Amino acid sequence: MSPDFDRYSRAQLERRTGVKWHRDGAAILPAWVADMDFPIAREVTAAMQNLISTDDLGYPDPALDEAVRQAFAARVARRYRLVVDPERVVVVSDVVQAIYLCLLAYTEPGDGVAFLTPAYPPFFSAVADTGRRALVCDLIAGPQRYELDLARLRSVVHEGNARMILLCNPHNPTGRSFSAAELAGIAEIAIENDLPVVSDEIHADLTLRGSSHVAYGSLGGPAAAQSVTLSSASKAFNLAGLRCAVAAFGSEELQERFARFPRHARGSVSVLGMVAAIAAWERGDGWLETALEVLADNRAVLEGWARERLGDRALLSPEATYLAWLDLRAHGLGDNPAVWLREHARVALSPGPDFGAPGAGHARLNFATTPALLEEMLERISSALEAGTSAPR
Ligand SMILES: Cc1ncc(COP(=O)(O)O)c(C=O)c1O
Numbered sequence: 001m002s003p004d005f006d007r008y009s010r011a012q013l014e015r016r017t018g019v020k021w022h023r024d025g026a027a028i029l030p031a032w033v034a035d036m037d038f039p040i041a042r043e044v045t046a047a048m049q050n051l052i053s054t055d056d057l058g059y060p061d062p063a064l065d066e067a068v069r070q071a072f073a074a075r076v077a078r079r080y081r082l083v084v085d086p087e088r089v090v091v092v093s094d095v096v097q098a099i100y101l102c103l104l105a106y107t108e109p110g111d112g113v114a115f116l117t118p119a120y121p122p123f124f125s126a127v128a129d130t131g132r133r134a135l136v137c138d139l140i141a142g143p144q145r146y147e148l149d150l151a152r153l154r155s156v157v158h159e160g161n162a163r164m165i166l167l168c169n170p171h172n173p174t175g176r177s178f179s180a181a182e183l184a185g186i187a188e189i190a191i192e193n194d195l196p197v198v199s200d201e202i203h204a205d206l207t208l209r210g211s212s213h214v215a216y217g218s219l220g221g222p223a224a225a226q227s228v229t230l231s232s233a234s235k236a237f238n239l240a241g242l243r244c245a246v247a248a249f250g251s252e253e254l255q256e257r258f259a260r261f262p263r264h265a266r267g268s269v270s271v272l273g274m275v276a277a278i279a280a281w282e283r284g285d286g287w288l289e290t291a292l293e294v295l296a297d298n299r300a301v302l303e304g305w306a307r308e309r310l311g312d313r314a315l316l317s318p319e320a321t322y323l324a325w326l327d328l329r330a331h332g333l334g335d336n337p338a339v340w341l342r343e344h345a346r347v348a349l350s351p352g353p354d355f356g357a358p359g360a361g362h363a364r365l366n367f368a369t370t371p372a373l374l375e376e377m378l379e380r381i382s383s384a385l386e387a388g389t390s391a392p393r
Pocket residue numbers: 034093094095096097120168172200202203232234235240245
């Protein structure tokens with residue numbers, strides 16, 4: 001591994017002010033919120049330092065907004081054959097904000113919104129907070145990976161009278177990168193029912209060795225025209241605190257409906273966030289390649305450990321993301337194993353039930369950390385399981 005990637009010692013990480021390391025204190029190793037323990041790309045820090053060292057922190061010029069839109073369009077065209085007109089991109093503060101705005105723009109109170117479960121927890125809260133109905137379709141654990149049940153999705157959409165599909169690809173928490181065929185199946189359902197598909201692709205750049213990302217909008221035709229792609233440099237480049245994201249619309253109509261909320265009500269983005277996103281997208285690929293190697297190596301360690309300590313099917317290998325969705329039901333740790341693991345292993349994972357009903361007996365482990373810390377986490381969990389402390393009921 002590049003020596004740079006484990007530059008921060010445990011003691012330095014413990015002094016970080018971000019929520020990941022700060023929430024629980026030093027006794028608990030954090031493997032929950034989706035932040036990485038790596039140093040960020042030098043290209044990104046240099047761009048931000050340039051602004052800071054020249055006291056250049058005034059209101060951003062519209063040209064900077066345009067540069068973000070262009071950098072995004074150029075990047076997704078180059079990497080994912082996703083054709084985006086920079087004029088059809090809106091810069092927002094974060095992806096979850098854009099999900100809320102899409103719900104408000106494309107659906108009415110009481111409308112059904114379909115999504116795959118387990119699901120990134122804000123999908124549930126966004127749908128509930130806006131007074132929409134969650135229509136969930138469980139992914140099925142197959143022999144190698146989580147599988148999409150298109151027949152079930154079709155009936156969920158029909159029976160619940162869905163008005164929008166909210167997709168997460170690559171999928172948090174299972175790490176699935178949906179194939180072109182799977183996405184085409186979703187598109188067929190969306191087109192049959194005239195539904196916009198809002199595709200949260202924030203994890204696209206975290207597609208790991210052996211897999212590839214297919215952007216929903218790259219399907220082209222009516223599927224692309226009815227889609228909104230949400231993304232940000234924040235996840236792959238570890239900049240979540242900076243707040244800068246994009247929404248790319250497949251049609252002028254979808255963009256206009258979204259933009260009906262006044263700009264000031266939508267909030268705005270900081271110059272640091274914009275400059276960092278441009279630097280990451282235009283000059284960060286060398287850093288990203290190394291990060292992906294570190295993550296793929298961590299994934300291999302985790303897989304070996306899970307097979308040996310948790311059982312053959314406890315971890316279906318993630319194709320993307322640095323998140324491992326662990327099925328701990330065979331271990332008698334109750335519905336929410338994260339509670340048990342925190343208490344007995346002193347490792348904080350994300351609670352499975354937060355990801356919906358299929359999350360019972362599961363927990364999500366963030367492996368974007370140094371190999372040494374990952375090893376310590378796994379040892380702590382192994383020892384706690386061996387000690388076999390009785391599970392909370
Ligand atoms: C699928 C998904 N969408 C959105 C986000 C958060 O993005 P933002 O901080 O831009 O709202 C995350 C964070 O982990 C995520 O996993």
